[in-house]
Amino acid sequence: MELGLLVIRLVVGLLFVGHGTQKLFGWFGGHGLAGTGGFFDSLGMRPGKQHAFIAGLAEAGGGLLFALGLLTPLASAALIAVMAVAIATVHAKNGVWVSNNGFEYNLVLVAVAFAVASIGAGDWSLDNALGLDIAGAGWGLAALGAGLLGGAGALAAGRLGGARHSGGAQAQGA
Numbered sequence: 467m468e469l470g471l472l473v474i475r476l477v478v479g480l481l482f483v484g485h486g487t488q489k490l491f492g493w494f495g496g497h498g499l500a501g502t503g504g505f506f507d508s509l510g511m512r513p514g515k516q517h518a519f520i521a522g523l524a525e526a527g528g529g530l531l532f533a534l535g536l537l538t539p540l541a542s543a544a545l546i547a548v549m550a551v552a553i554a555t556v557h558a559k560n561g562v563w564v565s566n567n568g569f570e571y572n573l574v575l576v577a578v579a580f581a582v583a584s585i586g587a588g589d590w591s592l593d594n595a596l597g598l599d600i601a602g603a604g605w606g607l608a609a610l611g612a613g614l615l616g617g618a619g620a621l622a623a624g625r626l627g628g629a630r631h632s633g634g635a636q637a638q639g640a
Contacts, residue, residue, distance in 0.1 A: 471588035482529025489522030509555045511624030524548045535591020539609040542583035546613025549576045583609035
């Protein structure tokens, strides 16, 4: 079981690190803050560059913590928040299946983050090495709840920023 948890944490966590650094620095074929910010603007998440920075930080930082098994419920909450926003802004309208650009894959990542927060990062983790007893159903549910609230907060902030942006554009055009 310990080897399985380590593999899950490393693969999922490090892929999130890569995805976050695509947003932050343009690494691994990413578009960096400017390109990702423009995409976020097009989704109504304004200011796009700020939201791209926060999403990239949540993915890279949360992914690193997840891979290390350090503060695992916090890491899981960060990853869940980013996936919740991705589902709401990009994938939900396309249905479940990833073959139609749906939310299937995002939901799998949410389930993995929730499950690892619930069962714990395992013996081969920094949580264990530091004697942090932060696993169990309560921690998993807290990570899920915090992630969903964080995602909702990011959506609300992005939409509020979008409303301010469009209102300012109308005032300038008058």
